Amino acid sequence: MNEPVHPAALAAGRTEIRVHEADFDVGREIAALRAGNAGIGAVASFIGVCRDLNDGDQVAELVLEHYPGMTEKALAKIADEARARWDLIDILIVHRVGRMLPTDQIVLVVVTSAHRGESFAACEFLMDYLKTQAPFWKKEQTPEGSRWVDARATDDAAAQRWN
Amino acid sequence: MNEPVHPAALAAGRTEIRVHEADFDVGREIAALRAGNAGIGAVASFIGVCRDLNDGDQVAELVLEHYPGMTEKALAKIADEARARWDLIDILIVHRVGRMLPTDQIVLVVVTSAHRGESFAACEFLMDYLKTQAPFWKKEQTPEGSRWVDARATDDAAAQRWN
Amino acid sequence: MLNILYFARLKETLGQGAERIDLPAGVTDVAGLTAWLRTRGGAWEQELAATRPVRVAVNQDMARGDTRVNDGDEVAFFPPVTGG
Amino acid sequence: MLNILYFARLKETLGQGAERIDLPAGVTDVAGLTAWLRTRGGAWEQELAATRPVRVAVNQDMARGDTRVNDGDEVAFFPPVTGG
Numbered sequence: 001m002n003e004p005v006h007p008a009a010l011a012a013g014r015t016e017i018r019v020h021e022a023d024f025d026v027g028r029e030i031a032a033l034r035a036g037n038a039g040i041g042a043v044a045s046f047i048g049v050c051r052d053l054n055d056g057d058q059v060a061e062l063v064l065e066h067y068p069g070m071t072e073k074a075l076a077k078i079a080d081e082a083r084a085r086w087d088l089i090d091i092l093i094v095h096r097v098g099r100m101l102p103t104d105q106i107v108l109v110v111v112t113s114a115h116r117g118e119s120f121a122a123c124e125f126l127m128d129y130l131k132t133q134a135p136f137w138k139k140e141q142t143p144e145g146s147r148w149v150d151a152r153a154t155d156d157a158a159a160q161r162w163n
Numbered sequence: 164m165n166e167p168v169h170p171a172a173l174a175a176g177r178t179e180i181r182v183h184e185a186d187f188d189v190g191r192e193i194a195a196l197r198a199g200n201a202g203i204g205a206v207a208s209f210i211g212v213c214r215d216l217n218d219g220d221q222v223a224e225l226v227l228e229h230y231p232g233m234t235e236k237a238l239a240k241i242a243d244e245a246r247a248r249w250d251l252i253d254i255l256i257v258h259r260v261g262r263m264l265p266t267d268q269i270v271l272v273v274v275t276s277a278h279r280g281e282s283f284a285a286c287e288f289l290m291d292y293l294k295t296q297a298p299f300w301k302k303e304q305t306p307e308g309s310r311w312v313d314a315r316a317t318d319d320a321a322a323q324r325w326n
Numbered sequence: 327m328l329n330i331l332y333f334a335r336l337k338e339t340l341g342q343g344a345e346r347i348d349l350p351a352g353v354t355d356v357a358g359l360t361a362w363l364r365t366r367g368g369a370w371e372q373e374l375a376a377t378r379p380v381r382v383a384v385n386q387d388m389a390r391g392d393t394r395v396n397d398g399d400e401v402a403f404f405p406p407v408t409g410g
Numbered sequence: 411m412l413n414i415l416y417f418a419r420l421k422e423t424l425g426q427g428a429e430r431i432d433l434p435a436g437v438t439d440v441a442g443l444t445a446w447l448r449t450r451g452g453a454w455e456q457e458l459a460a461t462r463p464v465r466v467a468v469n470q471d472m473a474r475g476d477t478r479v480n481d482g483d484e485v486a487f488f489p490p491v492t493g494g
Binding site for chain 2: 419486489490491492494
Binding site for chain 1: 193200283
C-alpha cells in the first residue's frame with residue numbers, strides 16, 4: 001500500500017456500466033477489462049445469482065424491473081464514490097433486467113487494482129451500495145403466486161458500514 | 164442471514180484445491196463450481212496477477228517456488244478454517260507455480276454461498292491467510308538481476324485482522 | 327408540467343407507470359408533492375402514506391422530503407430497491 | 411533420521427534443498443535443532459541466526475521453537491512466505 005500506483009495502469013483504467021437483458025460471460029468480461037494492463041495485480045469480482053429459494057419459498061422465476069436512465073446514473077455515481085475512496089484501476093458493473101431463472105446470473109461487479117485490499121473493499125462496497133441505491137426491483141414467482149421482494153434490513157446495515 | 168441455508172446446496176458444496184504450473188480459465192472454473200446448484204446466490208472471486216512493477220522496479224518475470232505436499236495441506240487447513248467461520252457452499256483455490264510473466268494469472272480463489280456477506284468475507288480471508296500461511300515464494304527477475312520477494316508487513320497486518 | 331413515474335409495486339397498486347401533471351399550486355418540494363398526491367384518496371392515500379417506505383427520485387437522483395421540485399422535473403416514486 | 415528441507419533463499423544460501431541426518435543427541439524441539447544446525451558455522455550460523463525471520467515446519471505443519479522434533483520427522487526451514 002506504501003508503493004506508488006503505476007501511472008500507466010491508472011491511465012489505462014476505465015469504468016464500464018451496462019444494464020441489459022442478455023446474459024454475460026464472466027471470463028470474457030474479466031479478460032477484456034484486464035487486457036494489456038500489466039499494472040493490475042488484483043482482480044476482485046462478484047456474481048449475484050438467482051436462487052431457487054428465498055425466505056423459505058421455492059422461486060420458479062424472477063423478473064427484474066428497473067428505472068431506465070436513473071439506473072445507469074446511479075451506478076455511475078456509486079462507481080465514482082468507490083474511486084474517491086480507493087486507488088482503483090478498472091470498475092465494471094453489469095446488471096441484467098427482465099426474466100431470470102434459478103442459477104441465472106443477475107449482476108457482475110469486477111474491480112481491478114495494483115494490490116488486493118483496494119479491489120476487495122471496493123467490490124464489496126459497490127455491491128452494498130448497488131443493493132440499496134440503484135433502482136432495481138425483483139418480483140418472484142413462487143407456488144403461492146408472484147410477489148415483490150422486500151428490501152432487507154441486512155442490506156441497509158451492510159451499506160451503512162461504509163459511512 | 165436469518166434464513167436457513169438450503170440443505171441441498173450444502174450437500175452439493177465442495178472444496179477443491181489445486182497447485183500446478185498450467186494456467187487456469189476463470190470462467191470455466193466458476194461455471195464448474197456452480198454447475199447445477201440452485202442454492203448458490205453469491206459468487207465472490209479473486210485473481211492475483213503478475214505485475215510488471217514491484218517496489219519501484221520493473222519485473223520481467225516471476226518464478227514461484229513451493230513446498231510440494233505441505234502446500235496442499237496448508238491450503239486445505241485454511242479452507243477448513245473458512246468453513247468453520249462462515250456458512251459457505253463451495254471453495255476453490257488454484258495456485259500456479261513455476262515461471263510467470265507480467266499479466267499472467269497467479270492465483271484464483273472462488274467462494275460461493277447463499278448470501279453475499281459470507282462469500283466476500285471468506286474470499287478475502289482465504290487470500291489473507293494464503294499470503295501468510297501457505298508455503299509459496301516468489302523470485303523476481305528485474306533489470307538489477309533476480310531477487311527473492313520480501314514478505315510484506317501489510318500482509319501480516321491483513322491476516323491478523325481475522326484473529 | 328411534471329413528469330411523474332411509478333415503479334414496481336407502486337406502479338401496480340396505483341394502476342399506472344407514468345403521468346404528466348401541472349405543478350400543483352403551492353407545491354415546492356417532494357414532501358409537498360407527495361402530500362398533494364395523497365389528497366387523491368384511495369390507493370394514493372394508502373400507498374403514499376408517511377408510514378410507507380416510499381422512495382422518491384427527482385431528475386433521476388435520490389431525493390428527500392425537502393428536495394425542491396420545479397416545473398419540468400421528472401419525479402419518480404418507488405419502493406426501496408431490491409436489485410443485485 | 412530426520413529429513414531436513416530448505417526452500418527459497420535458504421536453499422540457495424545453504425547450497426542444498428534437502429539433507430538426511432541422524433537426530434542429534436539432546437535435540438528434542440525446533441529451537442534445539444536450529445541451534446544444532448547453527449553450530450555448523452558460516453552460512454548456517456548466519457542464515458539461521460535468531461534475528462533472521464526463518465520459518466520452520468514439522469511434518470508439513472507450521473511449527474514454533476517449542477514444537478517437538480522426533481526421529482523420522484520431516485523438518486523444513488524457509489523464509490516468510492510470499493505467494494498469492
